[in-house]
Amino acid sequence: MSDKYLRDIIFSFMIAGKDTTANTLCWFFYMLCKNPLIQEKVAQEVIDCTCSGSGENHVNTDDILATITDETLQKMQYLHAALTETLRLYPVTPMNGRCAMEDDILPDGHIIKKGEEINYLAYAMGRMRYIWGEDAEIFRPERWLKNGVFQPESPFKFISFHAGPRICLGKEFAYRQMKIFTIALLHFFHFKLADESKDAIYKVTFTLHMKGGLHLRAIPRTTQTNFTT
C-alpha cells in the first residue's frame, strides 16, 4: 500500500465520518429537548449502565469515560433505539442516487436504461406512513424495541446508512462514537432549547444540516430541575 493510497483512505473516512455523526447528534439533542421524557429515559439508561448506576459517586468525566466499555455500550438498547429513531426522521444523507451502468429491470418491473439516474429520498421514506405506520412522523424510540431489546429493520426500509454492497462502512463506528458522546454529556447535564418557541428547520447541503445550528442550555444534573415540563 502506498502512502498516497493510505492518505486517501484516511481522508475519505474523515470526510464520511465527521459531518455525518455531528449532524445526527445535533438532531438527536434537538429531539431529546423536544421530548423531555425521552431525554430522561436515555439519561436514566446512561446512569444505570455506567458505574454511577451502582451507587458509586463518580464526579468527573474521566471516571465516567473509564466505565465505557464494549459491554456498557452493548447494554444501551434504549439509546441505540433513540439514535436510530433520529436517523429515521433526520437521515444525514437525505437524498441519494445511482446511475445505471447498463440496462436493467427493477424488482417491481420498472425498466431502467443505461445512463439513467435513480434517486431516493431517505428523508421522505423515513416519514412515510406506508412504510412506518400511522405514527410515522412521531419520534418514538420504542418502535425499535421488543422487550427492551433493539430490533433492527432491513436496511432497504431503514435506508439512512444506504443498503446493499455499498452500505456505510462506518455504521457501527458511528453508533459507538455517538453513544460515547451522549453518555459523556447526559450523565452530567440536562439540556433545554435556548428558545423553546422555535422549531428547527433543515438546510440541505450534501448532508442534512440544522439551519442556524442548535442552541442549547446545559443544566447540571445536580441542580434541582423539573425535567418533565
Ligand code: HEM
Ligand atoms: C450517523 C452517521 C453516518 C451515517 C448516517 C452515514 C451514512 C452513509 C451513507 C448513506 C453512505 C452511502 C453513500 C453513498 O454511497 O452514496 C455512507 C457511506 C460510507 N460511510 Fe457512512 N455514515 C455515517 C458515519 C460514518 C462514519 C463515522 C464513517 C467512518 C469513520 C463512515 C464511513 C463511510 C464510508 C467509507 C462510506 C463509503 C462506503 C462505500 O462506498 O463502499 N460513515 N455512509
